[in-house]
Amino acid sequence: MRAFTRFSYSHSDHKAVARKPPTKPRKNASQARSRATVDALVEATARVLVREGFEKASTNRIAEIAGVSVGSLYQYFPSKEALVAAVIDRHNEEIMGLVRTALIEVADLPIDKAVRKLVTVAIEAHRINPKLHRVLAEQIPRTGQLRDVEAYNREIHALVRAYLESRRKEMRKVDLDVATLICVSTIEAVAHNTVLNGAEMLSEKIVKVLVDETTRLVVGYLK
Amino acid sequence: MRAFTRFSYSHSDHKAVARKPPTKPRKNASQARSRATVDALVEATARVLVREGFEKASTNRIAEIAGVSVGSLYQYFPSKEALVAAVIDRHNEEIMGLVRTALIEVADLPIDKAVRKLVTVAIEAHRINPKLHRVLAEQIPRTGQLRDVEAYNREIHALVRAYLESRRKEMRKVDLDVATLICVSTIEAVAHNTVLNGAEMLSEKIVKVLVDETTRLVVGYLK
């Protein structure tokens, strides 16, 4: 199963990352100062990840960019992986915000309008921070975030399925789960490619054509 | 643009890996013994990559598994990246073999038969060595292989486009490039998901359903 967003590492074949170091922030960072430090660290990690890639993203470098000591880094994050995991979480939540909103807005629309909206949102979601998106996608198997990502995927699947169910009369006879899988996969694939192929360079016109065609593809399939 | 196979890192946005060490084999491996050594090294790299992941795949370990000294490794490959690049090449060639053959076989078939065949082959290609596939997919941005992968993608695009062109009369009016992109993206996405979701565990029956549905999706779109 795969979502609108390409973190879709829902495979179970990856040698489970030896989870020696835990992956959740050490304290709740209730105090304002702590909170600021944690935020600075997550932000710095995202930046370094984008600018220099995962291997160059050393904890010392991240701490430096965050304007904080390594010691502080390890006060809040027990390992480098935990830091990356936090970035992934943040990014995922941004994306899920978009997607959830879209699915609510779409609830009462007919299938063609709805699909068009979803395709558009999927592309937008991929555009939030494509470079970060890529680096994170590569790192998900290592951070033990697979479960979370799968949870998001399941959520999206469930939401889409619910929508389709409410519109069953507009559709031909299909197994709803299969149809959902096909829709989600397809939309995600096109969005992924669209954005990764030059992201910012794509003219609005071409994007429009892609949205049109993808909508036609999916709607044609459902009706 | 994206191919049937998920090496689709055809984005130009990745900061080109500082190409300190070259990436092509040092010698042509003309002698038989050399050839054997090179093969052993590439094979060992693939194995280690699959078994232990990229970070654990040290050159010393690879040499050891290949039954060769590190010194010899560096006789044939100027850097670790070159070694990984060779593995990627080999894997890509295996996949492209399948795809090229399929596209030849399909040349005279009507669209529905052809699409079904292509979907099937895409899934097979993803099944060749899924674990290796994953590790390589993660590592491609780091080696200098993006160009090569894009070349494969372009080749596939060209082949599919050529096929579609020859079948234009069966199709509705569309921009051929857009249609090709949509087809290739879609087929790839479904194959990718299918295989990575439990790979070997998927029952043949479910696979058949997916092939049916994907075929219907694509054919419906083209006609």
Next chain:
Amino acid sequence: MRAFTRFSYSHSDHKAVARKPPTKPRKNASQARSRATVDALVEATARVLVREGFEKASTNRIAEIAGVSVGSLYQYFPSKEALVAAVIDRHNEEIMGLVRTALIEVADLPIDKAVRKLVTVAIEAHRINPKLHRVLAEQIPRTGQLRDVEAYNREIHALVRAYLESRRKEMRKVDLDVATLICVSTIEAVAHNTVLNGAEMLSEKIVKVLVDETTRLVVGYLK
């Protein structure tokens, strides 16, 4: 010279630990609350030392176990070493309490009764907290406690010597200092071994045999 208790690092050969941080409690802990805090810290240190060993016993951990902030820890103890020193002191005092009492009780007894009592007490002293005993023994050279331990040793030597002197008529002719050294060493050695060899597992019967034999050994030597 060595005492009944195996803290006998009375060697002067150890490069005196660079005494950067002082080793005495910062304040006299006059207030009740302060006193409680100090006690909690010493107790926590002992516990951590026993449970996790010296390397794992970080000041932060100790403070946490004591239910106090690190800041407070440093309010009362200027360094980690001072903390360990306090634990050593406390443990030494416990032991010396036993030993002093025994030597008073023994004052009017004949040599064989007295030696038997001392052997018994030595074993008891080693049994107070064998694990702590060990860890402390390992760490004494590092704290500045050697002087203190030597003082205890000297005290024991003096007490035993005084007793022997008062019983000279029961003994053969010997140099009193040599005889004292031999007695103290011997009793301590057997007690040390007895306890450290399985401590709590030694059956009372075996302990009794050891007490009997050690008494015979020492008494035989003195008479």
Next chain:
Amino acid sequence: MRAFTRFSYSHSDHKAVARKPPTKPRKNASQARSRATVDALVEATARVLVREGFEKASTNRIAEIAGVSVGSLYQYFPSKEALVAAVIDRHNEEIMGLVRTALIEVADLPIDKAVRKLVTVAIEAHRINPKLHRVLAEQIPRTGQLRDVEAYNREIHALVRAYLESRRKEMRKVDLDVATLICVSTIEAVAHNTVLNGAEMLSEKIVKVLVDETTRLVVGYLK
């Protein structure tokens, strides 16, 4: 049970050192160069241990003193502990050499001569490198060498027991194991104290007195 040499940490109560990193040299160091490197490392470790104590003995420092790179250190020793273990082994073997030889020489001597010899050798053994002896004694619980040390202790016990058995007619009736334990403990204790109390400063005369008295102590006990 305890031997003539004070490595006698034969207690089973120490929390078994988490044996994450193995403790045996990685390769057999057959080549001459390797051998030299290994020797240099062990020697450097011993030196650093004596001069700066365990905590200051960092692997980088040891490598530097050995005139070798850290990398080489880790080529031959998988961890700092393994290095210390090697030093312990070497030291133990030196000591056992002395002890074994003495016990052979002593085989046909009467008890008083034999005991005198053993006391002398015990003191000599402790004098080989008293500072190193101390540091190692402190570190043995951490290195997982307890088993080895216990093996040495058992060997000594067995050898002494065998000797006593062959001289039974000279002795009063005793349980041989108890007698052996008492002898070994006693001799060790005196040697330990003698050496650690100023080692080199002890006049030969005082040493002689101690040897005399200890011999009398033990012989008096056995007869």
Next chain:
DNA sequence: AATGAATGAGTTTTCATTCAT
């Protein structure tokens, strides 16, 4: 007084790569 966030020097360990043999 107490707190606990912050510090950063220092530690262990890894691994791509070189080069003497």
Next chain:
DNA sequence: TATGAATGAAAACTCATTCAT
């Protein structure tokens, strides 16, 4: 050519101690 010992920069992580609040 092949070997594998040696290298050393760099990475992840710890912890005694300080100091603003």
